[in-house]
Amino acid sequence: MERELIARGALCGALAGLLTFVFGRIFAEPYIQRAIDYEAGRDAAQALMNKTADLPAEPELFSRTVQADIGMGVGMIAFGIGMGVLFALVYAVCLGRVGRLRPRPLALLVAAAGFLGLYLVPFLRYPANPPAVGQADTIQQRTAAYLAMVLGSVMLLGLASWLGQQLRARFGTWNASLLAGAAFVLAIGILMALLPSFGQPITAGLGASASETPLPLTDADGVVRYPGFPADVLFYFRLYSVAGQLLLWAAIGLLFAPMADRLLNPAARRVDAVARA
């Protein structure tokens, strides 16, 4: 049975990844391109200010077309397969161990847990950034902090569901779920507070900012030579990032649910067929 479930998870994940790629290609790609254009313009302005020759652009390994069309598609489908397999693995282990949940609702719950634990909760602390946002010299620390956040949120989410099941006999399903949810919020809040913020505090009239979003480029006299990163590009990039992951996990859950139902209830299906005949 585990083989059947994992194979179906991989298939659902590949389809969900393809869907997410199409969505991202249409909605998010224009903002990724604008962010890259901003970065190029800013580099040119900086070079002009430094009175250095504009550095010849480093040769790109892959053209933007390849990155946006093939690279993003391959990346999304590969990620979808990985997450679909992970989903099926958790689903298989949960079957029969999480009370009276039926195959289809369980599929949606596991997908929701994947979306929350692997993406949305980490996003609240370290939101997705378009190109040009983020200092290159902090990539090590930012990656480590992000992965710590992902690991922490997945583990705490697992612990919270275990806790909810333990409390169920004593408090009932509703109250046990609320208590487990509150414990999760408290624990994840502590983790978020402990993890580092990145970016320099800004003292020049804008107050402190704990982000690496580029501010306006100013010369020695304080004249703005190049604007700060456009707020709308940042907003829409993040919006479509959340929407893309939501689409990925929703598609995995919704595609997998009927497959799992058919796989786990062959008797019911036979009765249906007889009833329809």
Add this chain to the structure above:
Amino acid sequence: MSSTHPSSTTTATPVVVPVSTAALWLVGALFLALAMYFLVGVDQGAVSVFGQNSNIHEFVHDARHLLGFPCH
């Protein structure tokens, strides 16, 4: 639809995957999932397992950004 069948709405789903016998498949699936996550999300950025170039990084660049990973 099968959901109208009483047996599928009232009884708990039985344990169908005993972890002891399915361990090999479960571990294999976990490894594959983590490898995909790492390849698309992390490799050749902060750390690199597959070579000291940035072919993978640049190829999946846009997907990595959109999926929310720190990229560069």
